[in-house]
Structure formats: C-alpha cells, structure tokens
Amino acid sequence: MSIAPVIAVLWSVAGLLVTAVLAVVVARARGASGAVYCLTITVSAITLIVALAHLFGGGSASRLAMPLGVPWVGSHFRVDALASVFLVVVNLGGFVASLYALGYGRHEPSPERILPFYPAFLAGMNLVVVADDAFTFLVSWEFMSLASWALVMAHHREGDNARAGFIYIVMASAGTLALLLAFGLLAGPEGAYSFDAIRSGRLTPPLTTAVLALVLLGAGSKAGIVPLHVWLPLAHPAAPSHVSALMSGVMTKVATYAFIRIVFDLVGPIEWWWGTVVLVVGGVTAVMGVLHALMQHDLKRLLAYHTVENIGIIFVGLGLALAFRANAMDGAAALAFTAALFHVLNHSVFKSLLFLGSGAVLAATGHRDMDKLGGLIHRMPATSFAFLIGAAAISALPPLNGFVSEWLVFQAILLSPDLPQWDLKILVPAVGALLALSAALAAACFVKAFGVSFLGRPRSPAASVAHETDRFSLAAMLILASLCLLAGVLPGFVIDALAPAAQIGTGAQMPAQSALPWLSIIPVAESRSSYNGLLLFLLVAGVAAISSFAIHRLASGALRRAPAWDCGSPDPDPATQYTAGSFAQPIRRIFGTIVFGARERLHMPPPGDPGPARFEVRMTDAAWEGLYAPLARAVTRVADRLNPFQFLTIRRYLALVLVALVALLALIALRP
Amino acid sequence: MIVDLTIQGLEMILVLTLAPALTGLVRKVKARLLRRRGPPLLQPYRDLRRLLGKEVVLAENASWLFRGTPYLVLAATWLGASLVPTFTTDLFFSGAADLLVITGLLGSVRFLLALAGMDVGTSFGGIGSSREMMIASLAEPAMLMVVFTLALVAGSTQLSSIAEFLGSSGVGLRVSLGLALVALCMVAIAENARIPVDNPATHLELTMVHEAMILEYSGRHLAVLELAAWIKLLLYISLIGCVFLPWSMASSGAGFMAVAIGAGAYGAKLVAGAFLLALFETTVAKMRVFRVPEFLGASLMLGLLAILLLFLARSL
Numbered sequence: 009m010s011i012a013p014v015i016a017v018l019w020s021v022a023g024l025l026v027t028a029v030l031a032v033v034v035a036r037a038r039g040a041s042g043a044v045y046c047l048t049i050t051v052s053a054i055t056l057i058v059a060l061a062h063l064f065g066g067g068s069a070s071r072l073a074m075p076l077g078v079p080w081v082g083s084h085f086r087v088d089a090l091a092s093v094f095l096v097v098v099n100l101g102g103f104v105a106s107l108y109a110l111g112y113g114r115h116e117p118s119p120e121r122i123l124p125f126y127p128a129f130l131a132g133m134n135l136v137v138v139a140d141d142a143f144t145f146l147v148s149w150e151f152m153s154l155a156s157w158a159l160v161m162a163h164h165r166e167g168d169n170a171r172a173g174f175i176y177i178v179m180a181s182a183g184t185l186a187l188l189l190a191f192g193l194l195a196g197p198e199g200a201y202s203f204d205a206i207r208s209g210r211l212t213p214p215l216t217t218a219v220l221a222l223v224l225l226g227a228g229s230k231a232g233i234v235p236l237h238v239w240l241p242l243a244h245p246a247a248p249s250h251v252s253a254l255m256s257g258v259m260t261k262v263a264t265y266a267f268i269r270i271v272f273d274l275v276g277p278i279e280w281w282w283g284t285v286v287l288v289v290g291g292v293t294a295v296m297g298v299l300h301a302l303m304q305h306d307l308k309r310l311l312a313y314h315t316v317e318n319i320g321i322i323f324v325g326l327g328l329a330l331a332f333r334a335n336a337m338d339g340a341a342a343l344a345f346t347a348a349l350f351h352v353l354n355h356s357v358f359k360s361l362l363f364l365g366s367g368a369v370l371a372a373t374g375h376r377d378m379d380k381l382g383g384l385i386h387r388m389p390a391t392s393f394a395f396l397i398g399a400a401a402i403s404a405l406p407p408l409n410g411f412v413s414e415w416l417v418f419q420a421i422l423l424s425p426d427l428p429q430w431d432l433k434i435l436v437p438a439v440g441a442l443l444a445l446s447a448a449l450a451a452a453c454f455v456k457a458f459g460v461s462f463l464g465r466p467r468s469p470a471a472s473v474a475h476e477t478d479r480f481s482l483a484a485m486l487i488l489a490s491l492c493l494l495a496g497v498l499p500g501f502v503i504d505a506l507a508p509a510a511q512i513g514t515g516a517q518m519p520a521q522s523a524l525p526w527l528s529i530i531p532v533a534e535s536r537s538s539y540n541g542l543l544l545f546l547l548v549a550g551v552a553a554i555s556s557f558a559i560h561r562l563a564s565g566a567l568r569r570a571p572a573w574d575c576g577s578p579d580p581d582p583a584t585q586y587t588a589g590s591f592a593q594p595i596r597r598i599f600g601t602i603v604f605g606a607r608e609r610l611h612m613p614p615p616g617d618p619g620p621a622r623f624e625v626r627m628t629d630a631a632w633e634g635l636y637a638p639l640a641r642a643v644t645r646v647a648d649r650l651n652p653f654q655f656l657t658i659r660r661y662l663a664l665v666l667v668a669l670v671a672l673l674a675l676i677a678l679r680p
Numbered sequence: 681m682i683v684d685l686t687i688q689g690l691e692m693i694l695v696l697t698l699a700p701a702l703t704g705l706v707r708k709v710k711a712r713l714l715r716r717r718g719p720p721l722l723q724p725y726r727d728l729r730r731l732l733g734k735e736v737v738l739a740e741n742a743s744w745l746f747r748g749t750p751y752l753v754l755a756a757t758w759l760g761a762s763l764v765p766t767f768t769t770d771l772f773f774s775g776a777a778d779l780l781v782i783t784g785l786l787g788s789v790r791f792l793l794a795l796a797g798m799d800v801g802t803s804f805g806g807i808g809s810s811r812e813m814m815i816a817s818l819a820e821p822a823m824l825m826v827v828f829t830l831a832l833v834a835g836s837t838q839l840s841s842i843a844e845f846l847g848s849s850g851v852g853l854r855v856s857l858g859l860a861l862v863a864l865c866m867v868a869i870a871e872n873a874r875i876p877v878d879n880p881a882t883h884l885e886l887t888m889v890h891e892a893m894i895l896e897y898s899g900r901h902l903a904v905l906e907l908a909a910w911i912k913l914l915l916y917i918s919l920i921g922c923v924f925l926p927w928s929m930a931s932s933g934a935g936f937m938a939v940a941i942g943a944g945a946y947g948a949k950l951v952a953g954a955f956l957l958a959l960f961e962t963t964v965a966k967m968r969v970f971r972v973p974e975f976l977g978a979s980l981m982l983g984l985l986a987i988l989l990l991f992l993a994r995s996l
Contacts, residue, residue: 383741385799386741404784405787405791433991437828437984438984441821444821444824448818449817452813455813456810463743463795465741465801528775535838535841536835536837537778537837537838539776539778540777543773543776544776547776548752548785549755553751555751556751563903564734564736566899571739572739572801572802574895578802585801585803586798586810591806591810592810595814598818
C-alpha cells in the first residue's frame with residue numbers, strides 16, 4: 009500500500025466531517041439516518057483496516073504537518089504503534105455502533121439532534137489519537153467533548169438528562185483546563201508545542217510532578233477515575249445506546265490514550281513513587297466503581313459504573329508499568345503495560361457489546377429499570393446470548409478475553425517482590441487483593457444484571473411481550489461477542505500485535521507469543537506460568553458435549569415440564585422474585601455503611617393496621633457529598649456575593665473601570 | 681507423548697471415580713462421630729445411578745441456560761480437578777492452566793450456577809444465588825493471597841512447579857506457609873459449602889445457600905450437579921495435599937514404582953482430608969450468614985499476614 013497511514017486517517021476524518029455537515033442538511037429527510045450510518049460504517053471500516061495493517065506491519069511512525077491552526081506551530085499529525093492501537097479501538101467501536109444504529113436509529117424520534125453530531129464525535133476521537141502537537145490535541149479533545157455533550161443532550165427534556173449534560177460539560181471543561189495547563193508546562197517558556205519538541209525538552213522534578221498531577225486530573229476525569237467519576241454514570245446512560253457504547257467503550261479509552269501518551273511518552277523519566285499514586289488511584293477506582301455498580305437498578309447506569317471499575321484495572325496496569333520502568337525492570341514493565349493495553353482493547357469490546365444489548369432491551373421494552381424486566385431470555389434469545397457472553401467476559405471468566413488481561417495484570421503483580429522499594433513491595437499485593445475483590449464483585453454484579461433482566465419471569469407487561477431486536481443490531485452484537493471469544497482463546501496474537509506499542513511506552517516488549525507451541529501464552533517463563541485458552545475452551549466444550557450425549561444415550565433422556573417446585577409453595581406473582589435491590593442486599597450490608605453511608609429505615613404499621621410495611625434505603629456517593637457538593641455551595645456563595653455588581657448605575661460601572669485601570673497601572677509601575 | 685496422555689487420562693478417570701467415594705467417606709466418618717451408623721460408603725454411587733435413571737421435571741419457564749448449565753459445570757469442574765497434580769506432577773495439560781486459571785474456572789462454574797439459580801424466578805433460587813456470590817466475592821481475594829504467598833515462595837503459579845519446589849528438601853517449615861494453609865482451608869470450606877459457612881445436609885430452606893441455588897434441578901441434571909460438587913471437594917483436598925503435603929508424588933519420567941507410591945500416598949492424603957473435614961464439621965456449629973464475612977475476612981488477613989511475614993523473613 010503506497011498511501012501513508014496518517015494520510016488515510018486524515019482522509020477518513022475529513023469524510024466523517026463531511027458526513028456531519030451533510031447530516032445537518034438532510035437530517036429530517038427519510039432515509040437520512042440509514043445513509044449517515046452507512047457512511048460512518050464505511051469510513052470506520054476503512055480506518056480500522058488501515059490501523060490494523062499499520063499495527064501488524066510493525067507500526068513505524070508516519071507523520072504529516074499541515075499549515076493549519078496557529079501560524080508558528082502549524083498542525084502536526086502522526087500515527088505510530090500506540091496511536092494505531094487506539095485507532096483500532098475507536099474505529100472498531102465506531103464500525104459496530106454504526107452497524108447497530110442502522111437498526112436502532114429507526115426508533116429515534118428526533119434524528120436531527122443526533123445525526124450531525126455522531127460523525128463529528130467519531131472524527132474528534134480519531135483526531136485526538138493522531139494529533140502530534142499540543143494545539144491540535146487540545147482542539148480535537150474539546151471537539152470530541154462538545155460533540156459527545158451534544159449527543160448526551162439529544163433528549164434533554166427526558167428525566168435527569170439536562171442535569172447530566174450540565175455536570176458533564178462542567179467536568180469536561182475542568183478536565184480540558186487541566187490538560188491545557190499541563191501542556192503549557194510541558195511546552196515551557198519557548199512555546200515548544202509540537203510533541204517532538206516536548207519529548208526532547210526535559211522537565212525538572214517539581215514541574216514534572218505538577219504536569220503529572222494535571223494530567224491525572226485532566227485525562228482521569230474524562231476516563232472516570234474516582235473521585236472524578238461522578239459525571240460518568242449520569243452522562244453515559246443519558247445518550248442514545250449506540251452513543252453510550254461509544255462514550256463508555258471508546259471515549260474513556262481515548263482519555264486513557266491521553267494519559268499514556270503524556271506520561272509514558274512525552275514527560276520522560278518519572279520517579280517511582282508516581283507508580284504508587286497511579287496504583288492506589290487504580291485500585292480504589294476499581295473497587296468503588298464495582299461497588300456502586302452493584303447498587304444500581306438502572307441497567308445502563310450499572311454498566312456506566314462498571315466502566316469506572318475497568319478504568320481502575322487499566323490504571324493498576326499502568327501504575328505497575330510506571331513502577332517497573334522507574335526501576336529499570338523493562339520486561340516486567342512491558343508485561344504490565346501490555347496487560348493494560350489488552351484490557352483497553354477488551355473493555356472497549358465487551359462494554360460496547362453490553363451497552364448495545366441494553367439498548368436492544370430498552371428498544372424492545374421501553375425500560376432501563378431492571379426491576380421492570382425479566383424473562384427476556386425467552387423473548388429475545390439472541391440478544392440474551394450476546395449479553396451473556398459480554399457479561400461473562402467482563403466478569404473475567406475463562407476462556408473469554410477479560411480473563412486474559414486480568415491474568416496478565418496478576419502475573420505482573422506477582423513480579424513485584426523484585427522491586428527494591430518497600431512501599432511498593434507492600435502496596436502491590438494489597439492492590440492485588442483489591443483487584444481480586446473487584447473481579448469477584450464484578451461477577452456478582454453481572455449475575456445480578458443478567459439474572460434480573462433476562463432470567464426469571466417478566467416483571468412488567470412490556471417485558472412479557474418484548475420482541476427480538478432487528479438484524480443489524482444483532483449482527484453488531486454477535487460480532488462483538490465473537491471477538492470476546494476470539495481474543496480470549498487466541499491471546500498470543502493480540503499480545504504480539506501490542507508489542508510495538510509496548511516498545512513506545514516502556515522501551516521493551518513481551519516475548520513473542522504467537523509462535524509458541526499449542527498457542528499457549530507464557531508471559532515470563534514456562535516454569536513460572538502459562539495459559540492456553542484455546543485448549544481450555546475446547547476441552548470444556550468437548551467434555552460437556554460428550555457427557556451430555558452419553559447421559560442422554562446411556563441413562564435417561566426423559567423430560568417433563570411442570571410448575572416450578574420452590575419448596576412446594578410457588579407463588580405465581582412475579583414480584584416474589586429476587587430483584588436488583590434484594591440481590592445486592594448482602595453485599596450492601598457488608599460494605600454499605602462504610603462505602604455508601606447507607607441508611608436503612610423500616611416503617612412498620614402499628615399493630616392492627618393492615619397497611620403495608622415499608623423499607624427504605626438511602627445511599628450517597630461519598631465523592632459527591634464530600635467533594636462536589638461543598639464545591640458547588642462555595643461557588644454559589646461567591647456568585648451571590650458578586651451578584652450586586654450586575655445592578656449598578658452607569659456611573660458606578662465607570663468608577664469601577666477607572667479603579668481597575670489605576671490598580672493595574674500601579675501594579676505595573678510597582679513591579680520592575 | 682503417549683505416556684503423558686495416558687497419565688493425564690488416568691488422572692481424569694481417577695478424579696471422576698474417586699469423588700463420590702470421598703463424599704461417602706466424609707458422610708460415614710461424620711455419622712460415626714455422631715454415633716450413628718451412617719449410609720454405606722458406596723451410597724453416593726447408588727444415588728447417582730438412581731438420579732440418572734429418573735426423568736427430569738423441568739420448571740415451565742426454564743430456559744436453555746438452565747438445561748445447559750449442569751453439563752458445563754461438570755466439564756469445567758472435572759477439568760479443573762484433573763489439572764491439580766494428584767499422584768504425579770507430570771500432567772499433560774498442566775501447561776494450559778496455572779493456579780489462577782483453575783480459580784478462574786471455578787469462578788465460571790459459580791457464575792453459571794448462580795445464573796441457573798435465578799432462571800426459574802423463584803425466591804429460593806434468588807436467595808441462593810445472591811448469597812453464593814456474596815461468599816465468593818470474599819473468598820476470591822483470600823484465595824488470591826494464598827496464591828501470592830505460594831508464588832513468592834516457589835517463584836511460580838504453575839501447580840506442578842510449586843509442588844516440585846515445595847516437595848524438594850530445603851524449603852523447610854515456614855510460618856507463612858502455615859498461615860497460607862489455614863487461609864486455604866478456610867477458603868475451601870466456604871467454597872465447598874461446608875459447615876460452618878453452609879450446611880450440605882440442610883433441609884431448612886432459609887439456611888441453604890448452595891442447595892437453594894440448585895433447588896429446581898431434578899433427575900439427571902441433579903445427578904450431574906451433585907457429581908460436580910463432589911469433584912469440587914476432591915479438587916480442594918487434592919490442592920491442599922499437592923501444595924502443602926507434596927511428598928512422594930511421582931515426577932516426570934518416573935518409573936512404575938514411583939507412580940504406584942504416589943497413588944498410594946494420594947489415597948492416604950484423601951482419607952486424612954476426609955477424616956479431618958468430618959471431625960471439624962462435627963465440632964463447630966453453622967454460623968449466621970452475616971458472620972461469614974468475618975470468617976472469610978480472617979482468611980484474607982491470614983493471607984496478607986503470610987505475605988508480609990515472607991517479606992520480613994527475606995530481609996532478615
């Protein structure tokens with residue numbers, strides 16, 4: 009192929025932008041939604057192929073400078089292996105979400121509020137990944153934020169959406185501000201804004217610390233690390249489901265990309281204790297995210313909180329990589345970094361799948377509340393199957409892909425005793441325990457999500473008459489489900505494809521995996537650990553099939569349908585089933601008072617009163633109560649104080665201007 | 681290659697055929713300790729045959745998930761058990777899975793069982809699934825701490841390497857390993873739904889966890905699930921034996937005599953395990969569900985303590 013990857017990607021971005029403009033014109037026409045989504049499918053597929061070809065071709069950097077933007081900087085674009093990995097994530101997500109939207113978009117009551125912004129959102133995410141100077145990066149970043157904000161606000165009159173949009177735009181702006189300041193520090197007084205110049209300049213420690221803190225704030229708030237996550241479970245579910253999939257599955261990964269690009273590539277060497285900061289942030293984020301997810305009964309909000317958990321796992325991997333890299337343990341750093349990237353890839357696949365599934369449920373029943381669902385496995389068998397695969401994959405169960413990346417993270421954790429610092433030696437096993445806790449809680453959470461929504465008996469009339477979703481949506485979900493299985497049973501190829509990206513981040517690679525006998529993966533040494541997902545999958549499937557066949561053949565195959573047993577007293581009312589709240593009750597009792605400040609209240613009617621007893625639980629997000637509510641109150645107070653300045657007479661305004669001018673002049677005069 | 685495959689096949693058959701006898705032995709010893717005569721040792725085999733021959737009574741709204749789960753559960757548990765070295769460390773498939781993967785496989789089993797418990801939509805199924813997942817979410821971190829301790833000592837998560845390393849002289853007695861042993865035993869009790877966490881023989885619905893999950897199963901499905909539960913018990917006893925009593929296991933390329941000695945030693949370990957389990961179960965009472973977190977929390981703390989002690993002992 010003669011055309012350079014960066015040029016191909018930029019043409020794709022141009023195509024997406026043209027599509028966005030076209031969509032403004034034709035949005036209300038019949039068939040507009042089909043046309044727009046067909047265009048985005050095509051463009052995403054082409055970019056996906058370009059990125060994959062680039063990645064498997066070794067991922068050498070391909071760059072381009074254009075005379076756009078700020079005159080003395082221009083705009084620079086570059087596609088290297090790291091960018092390619094994230095281009096794959098973005099465009100795979102874009103491709104599948106667009107395919108899904110071909111069917112799902114038909115239900116859309118006001119397509120003109122979505123169609124223009126959707127391609128723009130995709131274009132913004134692609135641009136962030138290929139940007140190679142600070143201006144281009146920040147402009148693309150803000151473009152991505154605003155386009156996604158417009159999509160969150162698509163149905164602004166529904167429920168809490170307007171509030172979600174407001175909180176999102178405030179958090180996104182704050183995040184961009186932090187990144188802006190970080191790039192300002194990186195560029196230094198000479199204003200070296202291209203990434204090449206930033207790389208060659210070296211920062212001194214206090215400034216490095218400031219940059220890292222700002223990046224953790226800026227990129228972390230977009231990715232959803234605790235306590236900057238509060239906007240995420242509000243905004244992601246508010247958007248239409250294919251956009252939720254993109255926001256949760258892909259945009260959080262673009263934020264992770266920003267973190268990786270700046271911290272691992274641009275800043276240069278970093279002290280080891282930054283590893284501990286990132287590790288602690290990651291571990292806390294993982295556990296808090298999954299605990300909050302467990303308490304939800306809104307399916308899409310549960311999934312959004314789960315994104316927080318997975319971002320935590322990714323940050324644990326990155327923190328380990330930082331710690332290992334600072335101690336010149338290159339092999340271990342490459343392992344941790346590859347594990348983090350693998351999880352980025354995996355999460356984008358199964359989180360998109362789960363959001364698309366929840367969208368199918370929403371379209372079929374009109375409910376997001378799990379306590380109004382149930383029994384959908386009979387009404388929507390294919391959707392249920394795909395959702396089940398996604399749920400098992402996100403719960404890190406073998407032989408699916410989520411298990412492999414978490415297994416790799418654990419292998420990296422097990423290398424931590426060789427670290428020289430005592431803090432890290434003690435901290436890393438504790439973070440490992442947090443990670444194991446979050447993995448087990450994730451399994452509990454998805455037993456709840458799948459069990460309450462898809463199994464049991466229908467809890468509402470809408471759920472009992474639901475119909476299977478359309479074939480485009482099904483195709484999209486089944487593609488993602490098969491990717492979950494493929495990446496799980498053939499992880500060696502994924503690891504090898506990620507090797508050039510690990511080279512950029514850590515200066516080392518994991519040993520080549522795909523050529524190993526039997527397609528096993530061996531991250532460190534054969535005597536240490538190995539895993540063979542394909543063999544495991546084939547054995548379990550084979551043994552299950554053979555035993556089932558043998559038992560039906562040799563013993564008995566007789567079967568009779570009868571009412572449920574339920575210890576002899578089945579109740580026909582579907583309200584007697586376990587609900588989302590009751591399923592999570594034991595875990596709420598264990599962690600509730602500490603983590604959520606849960607208050608339970610029981611209203612018993614007085615003796616003789618036949619009225620029902622009522623049980624109430626109140627839970628609060630500690631981050632909200634402890635951090636944001638005081639902040640918001642402070643802003644309100646200051647605003648109230650400043651309010652009188654709006655209602656002055658013209659003389660007083662002129663006097664104020666004069667005073668300000670004199671004060672400034674005095675300042676200049678006093679300072680040499 | 682042929683020899684390796686034969687040994688692996690032998691191991692699979694051994695695990696499958698010994699599991700009911702092990703449970704029978706536990707029941708027998710328990711009954712004798714309570715001064716009852718108890719069912720004969722071979723009763724579990726008879727139960728299996730009886731259940732396999734019966735027709736399945738399936739709840740009206742049970743789905744394909746409910747029907748497929750027993751076979752997948754059996755396959756995954758059986759595979760997990762045959763990956764734990766019993767009489768020999770030279771297993772053909774041992775490269776496919778380390779201890780973390782075996783834990784993961786058991787996690788998949790639990791995930792499927794919990795879903796099957798919720799499939800029919802009864803309150804007992806829900807209670808079982810919910811509590812099982814609560815117990816598991818606390819047992820898994822504790823298990824990981826045990827794995828971590830072993831990996832620190834042996835430099836590997838591969839079971840055959842761990843067994844070979846710990847079996848070699850020169851490891852000696854270590855406080856950390858003792859703590860890890862206690863932690864692993866506590867996890868094993870919770871995972872196998874034994875007293876004091878759960879009661880395998882209960883008939884009071886509100887105290888059931890594992891039994892409540894599989895309440896709607898009958899006939900061959902129930903037989904398969906029972907067998908899987910027995911294999912899981914065998915798996916944990918083998919695991920404890922293989923890691924903490926790794927002596928006289930045959931290593932790779934060993935002759936027939938070594939294998940025979942290994943098999944004999946394995947039998948002795950199983951009998952000892954069954955006896956100790958029965959003894960323990962008769963001396964404690966079942967605890968309330970909400971005291972289980974304390975039990976498993978203690979196990980997690982022991983695991984953490986084991987790791988800390990290892991670091992300290994290394995630096996001294």
